[in-house]
Amino acid sequence: MFTGIVEELGEIVATEQLADAARLTIRGKLVTSDAGHGDSIAVNGVCLTVVDVVDGDSFTVDVMAETLNRSSIGALVEGSRVNLERAAALDSRLGGHLVQGHVDGTGTVLSRTPSENWEIVRISLPDAIARYVVEKGSITVDGVSLTVSGLGIADDAAADGNRDWFEVSLIPTTLALTVLGTAPVGTTVNLEVDVIAKYVERLAQRG
Structure with missing residues (x-):
């Protein structure tokens, strides 16, 4: 974990x-x-x-x-x-969210919009996992725990065939200390959704 x-x-x-x-x-x-x-x-x-x-x-x-x-x-x-x-130690603080290290799918960096103190990165979202992603929820991108700041559906599918997209806002620390800081448009990234959402869905199906 x-x-x-x-x-x-x-x-x-x-x-x-x-x-x-x-x-x-x-x-x-x-x-x-x-x-x-x-x-x-x-x-x-x-x-x-x-x-x-x-x-x-x-x-x-x-x-x-x-x-x-x-x-x-x-x-x-x-x-x-x-x-x-x-791997997390049981006596350490949980600074991000619970991450299993099990990739649910991959997305593609669609755009990068710099601002004075952060950068907004838009990433395509595979259809198979789109239902687990919500605004202000957590998602892991290339191992980085991030908060979803925006969601949307494009008019046309991206190069990887996905129409859904999400956005994350990267602070200077994330830009400087992770590979996301320099990932150009077109980069393939690993995505892991919040496992709690999958458990809730499974419970609801069996209820």
């Missing part, structure tokens, strides 16, 4: 394609400082398991085919920057 508060910007230092998976080596001095085999680290919002620690500042993870197909992890190459967060 995570909170969506990015601890560190890491970097992909090596990739290895396996038969039905990929092995990534990721540099992140802070999150590696107390990491061990079997620990969970969120990489751009995807919960991955540490296989080995390398040179004290990097770790390796194996990514199965399903994760590669359902997230943007498969597009990472050597030199890619990534958001990193260690």
